[in-house]
Structures are given as structure tokens and as C-alpha cells.
Amino acid sequence: MKQGAAARESAARRPPGEGFRQEFRRNAIVYVFLIPILIHFLVFQVFPLAFSLVLTFMDWPIIGSPSFVGLANWSYFFTDEIAWKAIWNTVLFSVYYIVPTMGVGLLLALLVNSGVRAAGFFKGLYFLPVVTSFVIISGIWAWLFKGTEYGMINYALSWFGIEPQLFFSNSSQALPVLAGLSIFKVAGSTMVYYYAGLKSIPNHLYEAAKIDGAGRWRTFWSVTFPLLLPIHFYVAIITTIGSFQVFDSAFLITGGGPNYATTTLVYYLYEEGFTGLRLGYASVLAYILFFIIFAISLVQRRVLGKEVHY
Secondary structure, three states: OHHHHHHHHHHHHOOOOHHHHHHHHHOHHHHHHHHHHHHHHHHHHHHHHHHHHHHOOEEOOOOOOOEEOOOHHHHHHOOOHHHHHHHHHHHHHHHHHHHHHHHHHHHHHHHHHOOOOOHHHHHHHHHHHHHOOHHHHHHHHHHHOOOOOOOHHHHHHHOOOOOOOOHHHOOOOHHHHHHHHHHHHHHHHHHHHHHHHHHOOOHHHHHHHHHOOOOHHHHHHHHHHHHOHHHHHHHHHHHHHHHHOOOHHHHHHHOOOOOOOOOOHHHHHHHHHHHOOOHHHHHHHHHHHHHHHHHHHHHHHHHHOOOOOO
16 A cells, blocks of 8 residues: 555656656667558558548649649539449449358368368369469450350350350349459458368367257357357458459459449549549549448448357
8 A cells, every 4th residue: 555655656746748758768669660660651551541532622634733623523423323333333243242252261161171181182272263363363264254155154055055145245244254253263262261260169069069969050050150250250341342342353354344334433443543534533432432341341340240259
């Protein structure tokens, strides 16, 4: 008691700011090493974010000086039919992409975790598309879904008497086919997350379920699936962000067509900013994208972001 009172009395007699100065001197070397990271954060994170916000109120075609236009870029967004079409396409792409990616990743993780022989080989095989260049995979995908009888998918469909499909020239087929490309590319990394989650589940829970007479399906739905909730949440977040940032497949294969059917929000942002040289309006689209992802992430956090106790 006396020591505590003496310590409080000593702290009260210190000059203002003395504690902060002592703490700073004690950790000075740490702050020195943090300076490069802070500079990098300010230059490549804070400054672009602030500058793009300023650009939303400007008309700047890169060539020439920017001019202040107030809320003109924001008001134009609400009347831009292509922008709303791009948002709708992005939402549809997310529907085609998020749940199947999670399902395929979980299925692959269960297969690898089931004790199959050469599990390491299969893990490497499933993960191979993740480390393969997207340009290469896009070229293969475009060849597989070529809209002639020489395309591999159309050739396979001909065995069942189905006429050749114009996949990338059909407004209703192009977007799902691009979503399939992204699923093929990303499913391997999703498998790794789920595989790590499966390995973290204690074995005694499975033993208890076996003693209670639970079969494989009952064990999966009552033990495995609910205990993977943190993994579901994390994978849902990253796949949602990835789906709303999809660009490369539309850029490499369809060019946003046909008839804007594969024009996603990021692709439209690219077209406005780097082809149309309307940087102010492109910045508005970037902030709209940020608001959409932020809102969806909050909803996912509310639904899936619950603690799991083993």
C-alpha cells in the first residue's frame, strides 16, 4: 500500500510529458526502424487515397491541368447506365464465384485430408493453377471454350448431340464461363485455408461423435462444418473482395463484351481512367467499389464472424 502510494506521488511530481519522453528514449531504436515503413505507408497508401478523393471533384484528362467540377462526377454516376450495368455484372459474377469457390476448396481439402495416398502430390496438383500465370490459364480457357466445333468443350458437347455454343459471344454465357475460370484459378488457395482449418480441429471431437454413433455426414454437419466457421468467414471475405475486383479475365478474353455483358466495375474503372482519360470519374468508381466491399464485409462479419470454442 505504501509503495503504491509512493509511486503515485512520484508520478504526480513528474513534469508534464516526462513519461512520454522516457518511453520515447527507451524505444528510440524501434521508432528509427519504423520510419521506412511509415514513409511507405504514407506515400503508397495514404497519399493515393487522399489524392483519389480530391480527383473525384476534378476533371483531369492527364494532358493539361485539372479543373474543379464539384459534384459533377458523383452526379453523373447516378445517371450512368453502363456503371450500373457494371455493378450488376460484378454482383452476378460474385454469385457465380463466391459459394462455388468455397465449396470446391472445402471439397478438395476434405479429399486431401481423408488419408488418400500421395496426398502431397494432389495438394501440389490442386495448387498448381494458383502459381500459374493468369495469362497462360486464360489462353487455355479461351481455347477450351472456343465458340466453334473445334473448341474442346463444344467437341465434348457434340457427343451428346448439342450444337456448338458461342460461349464468349453469348451475353448469358460469357460471365459464368469467366467465373469458372476464376474458380479454377483460386480453388487451390481456398483448399489450403480449409486444409489448415481441418488440421486444427481436435481429434477427440471426432472420437466422441463416433462413440455417439454419428456417421460421416452427421459428423461433417455437426462437427467439421460448424468448427470451420472462422475459415468460412475468412474465405468469404477474400473471395468477395476478389470477385468485386475481377478484371484480368474480362480484359484478356472478352474485352468487356458482348454488349457490356462482362464489363465489371473494375474493368469499367480501367476503361474510364486509362482509355477514356477521365481520371476524376474513375476515382468516383473506385470509391463506389470501396463502399460496396466495405458494406458487404460488415454484413459477412455480422453473419459469419462469430467465435468458435472447441
